[in-house]
Amino acid sequence: xxxxxxIITIALTFLTSCQKVLxxxxxxxxxxxxxxxxxxxxxxxYGLFETHHINWDSLYQANRPLVNNNMNExxxxxxxxxxxxxxxxxxxxxxxxSQHLPRYESSVFFRENKVQQDFSIELIKNNYLPQLITIxxxxxxxxxxxxxxxxxxxxxxxxxxxxxxxxxxxxxxLKDTKGLIIDIRNHGGGDDEVSRYVAGRFAKxxxxxxxxxxxxxxxxxxxxxxxxxxxxxxxxxxxxxxVLMTTRWTTSAGETFTWxxxxxxxxxxxxxxxxxxxxxxISRELPNGWLxxxxxxxxxxxxxxxxxxxxxxxxxxxxxxxxxxxxxxxxVLEEAMRMLx
Amino acid sequence: MKHVxxxxxxxxxxxxxxxxxxxxxxxxGYQRTWxxxxxxSPLKYQSSEKTFLIGYEHTGPNAKFTVKIDGGxxxxxxxGFAGRQFYDPGYNEDGSPKNDSFSMKGKLYNARIKLGYMKxxxxxxxxxxxxxxxxxxxLGGSINNQVFYSDNxxxxxxxNSTSLNADYEHAILFNTKHxxxxxxxxxxxxxxxxxxxxxxxxxxxxxxxVKTFFKQGSRFASVFDFQNIHISxxxxxxxxxxxxxxxxxxxxxLHYNRxxxxxxxxxxxxxxASLK
Numbered sequence: 001x002x003x004x005x006x007i008i009t010i011a012l013t014f015l016t017s018c019q020k021v022l023x024x025x026x027x028x029x030x031x032x033x034x035x036x037x038x039x040x041x042x043x044x045x046y047g048l049f050e051t052h053h054i055n056w057d058s059l060y061q062a063n064r065p066l067v068n069n070n071m072n073e074x075x076x077x078x079x080x081x082x083x084x085x086x087x088x089x090x091x092x093x094x095x096x097x098s099q100h101l102p103r104y105e106s107s108v109f110f111r112e113n114k115v116q117q118d119f120s121i122e123l124i125k126n127n128y129l130p131q132l133i134t135i136x137x138x139x140x141x142x143x144x145x146x147x148x149x150x151x152x153x154x155x156x157x158x159x160x161x162x163x164x165x166x167x168x169x170x171x172x173x174l175k176d177t178k179g180l181i182i183d184i185r186n187h188g189g190g191d192d193e194v195s196r197y198v199a200g201r202f203a204k205x206x207x208x209x210x211x212x213x214x215x216x217x218x219x220x221x222x223x224x225x226x227x228x229x230x231x232x233x234x235x236x237x238x239x240x241x242x243v244l245m246t247t248r249w250t251t252s253a254g255e256t257f258t259w260x261x262x263x264x265x266x267x268x269x270x271x272x273x274x275x276x277x278x279x280x281x282i283s284r285e286l287p288n289g290w291l292x293x294x295x296x297x298x299x300x301x302x303x304x305x306x307x308x309x310x311x312x313x314x315x316x317x318x319x320x321x322x323x324x325x326x327x328x329x330x331x332v333l334e335e336a337m338r339m340l341x
Numbered sequence: 342m343k344h345v346x347x348x349x350x351x352x353x354x355x356x357x358x359x360x361x362x363x364x365x366x367x368x369x370g371y372q373r374t375w376x377x378x379x380x381x382s383p384l385k386y387q388s389s390e391k392t393f394l395i396g397y398e399h400t401g402p403n404a405k406f407t408v409k410i411d412g413g414x415x416x417x418x419x420x421g422f423a424g425r426q427f428y429d430p431g432y433n434e435d436g437s438p439k440n441d442s443f444s445m446k447g448k449l450y451n452a453r454i455k456l457g458y459m460k461x462x463x464x465x466x467x468x469x470x471x472x473x474x475x476x477x478x479x480l481g482g483s484i485n486n487q488v489f490y491s492d493n494x495x496x497x498x499x500x501n502s503t504s505l506n507a508d509y510e511h512a513i514l515f516n517t518k519h520x521x522x523x524x525x526x527x528x529x530x531x532x533x534x535x536x537x538x539x540x541x542x543x544x545x546x547x548x549x550x551v552k553t554f555f556k557q558g559s560r561f562a563s564v565f566d567f568q569n570i571h572i573s574x575x576x577x578x579x580x581x582x583x584x585x586x587x588x589x590x591x592x593x594x595l596h597y598n599r600x601x602x603x604x605x606x607x608x609x610x611x612x613x614a615s616l617k
Contacts, residue, residue, distance in 0.1 A: 022594055022604070022606045023375055023376075023377050023385060023604050023606055024377050024379075024602070024604055026377060026383055026384060026385045027383050037383055045539065045540070047539075095427070095428075095430065096428075097422075097425050097426060097427065097428070097445070099426070099428055099440075099442070102428075102438055103428075103430035114432040114436055115432050115433075115434055115436055191543070192543055193543065193544070193547070193550075196545070196547070197547075212543070212545065214537075214538075214539040214541065215538060215539045216537065216538040216539060217538065224537075224539075227544075227545050228545060229545035230545065280539075280541040280543055282495075282496075282539070282540045282541060283494050283495050284381075284382065284495060285381075285382040285383065285384050285419070285495055286383070287383055287384065289384070289419065289421075289422045289425050291427075291494060291495070296539040296540070296541060297539070297541075
């Protein structure tokens with residue numbers, strides 16, 4: 001019995017050790033390998049070098065000499081931040097897994113603005129719509145004075161089936177309103193399939209709203225064939241006048257939703273230009289366990305124009321200041337209500 | 342003449358013993374998986390999984406038919422990074438950074454279904470003292486579908502493989518109570534699905550994520566670019582004519598090159614109960 005026990009122990013030890021032989025080598029964790037891995041990752045997957053006229057090789061030449069294997073974690077972090085800073089893209093950021101090193105946003109706007117000061121759902125509930133109904137943190141609706149519907153989306157992170165179920169009930173309760181305000185001023189993104197579906201709940205006709213192509217090879221010009229995205233009427237669409245409110249914090253799937261909504265003639269976008277970060281993004285890892293994120297696509301509006309780094313401009317620009325919000329006033333909401341009255 | 346008669350009797354008895362029998366099996370086990378998926382990450386990942394197995398085997402005098410389902414679930418993380426945390430990148434209203442975090446350990450889900458048919462090759466018999474030892478060899482094929490999915494922040498290990506395999510089994514029956522079996526399965530041809538190069542799933546057609554994954558990420562593969570070797574060794578003790586209990590080891594080595602190489606090594610050890 002002892003012999004059987006020894007045989008099993010030896011066999012298990014041997015088989016467990018086999019993984020070192022049967023699996024390929026992985027990079028050692030040094031500052032240089034971390035730099036190389038991050039540079040290569042963006043080189044292989046980032047979709048906007050050509051659109052943004054970025055010479056990625058030159059950024060390697062400029063930053064690689066700053067890296068050596070004697071540097072500490074903070075020094076490596078500084079160099080990696082320098083590397084991605086010129087991309088200035090809401091979908092390009094570095095996420096260390098060390099507590100003392102914060103996320104580094106390559107986007108100037110998100111680096112300089114930590115907290116959104118021009119929108120507050122609590123202000124709307126307290127001062128404009130006490131009967132605001134909360135489905136969850138990111139979905140609210142109600143009826144404003146003057147029989148104007150109000151619908152807020154903070155993200156599109158749930159499956160399409162969730163929005164189908166909720167919008168069936170919400171739009172049924174808003175069906176007799178004379179107009180609708182759709183508020184996506186703090187929309188942080190989500191799935192484009194959800195953007196397409198939700199926009200379809202407000203669409204009278206099928207319209208092209210974007211074309212999408214994504215990296216599919218190592219060259220910066222290697223992309224999939226462009227794929228056309230159409231908004232199509234879904235369910236029993238709400239097609240009365242709609243005011244869509246956006247800000248610089250409206251990003252990603254919030255922006256593809258803006259494109260989709262703007263295809264319909266009765267939708268008017270007001271507020272501020274959106275963030276300018278449309279594409280799908282992926283996360284990747286470095287040998288030291290840190291994460292870095294990159295957009296992988298080249299998304300174009302219905303006219304074939306890229307608005308990456310630019311955003312979708314409203315028809316009417318109106319913004320809240322920090323003081324407005326602190327004083328309990330939402331000028332953008334009040335303008336939307338005036339437009340629908 | 343006496344010896345020839347005895348030989349005929351023994352062979353008849355062997356056939357009688359071998360005649361036809363069906364066996365249901367159920368088992369639980371423990372599995373270790375190591376994976377390097379260069380399409381997702383430069384890091385080596387590992388998991389420790391609890392596994393289950395259910396199976397049915399019908400053995401006739403000339404052939405054997407098998408259906409087997411097994412699966413596993415366990416925590417999944419890069420080697421050396423079990424304690425890694427994702428720190429909240431947000432800020433409080435006063436502009437101070439938030440300090441909450443969550444563990445980045447994900448889960449690896451994997452499951453396999455296999456249908457196999459093997460023909461019996463000429464069998465053997467020997468005797469050691471009073472002990473009868475019957476050996477059987479089987480050669481055949483199977484259809485196998487195996488899926489790997491992880492819920493990590495990076496999409497490590499997403500793969501579905503449907504393959505046509507060549508299978509071999511060597512079985513030893515010792516004194517009708519002790520059954521040892523060694524099996525080998527190698528895919529010849531497969532339809533593999535991985536994420537496309539850009540590692541995202543989206544479709545303007547309104548298709549579901551699963552449908553899009555299969556539509557955009559599936560390719561045919563042959564033994565030249567896809568290797569997925571399964572071996573297993575089991576021992577079963579017949580508690581009675583109807584019931585048996587045993588242990589089983591199985592190992593898997595997988596390697597596939599598209600879009601970027603994925604290599605996996607898996608060891609499983611479990612206990613199995615059989616009902617005939």
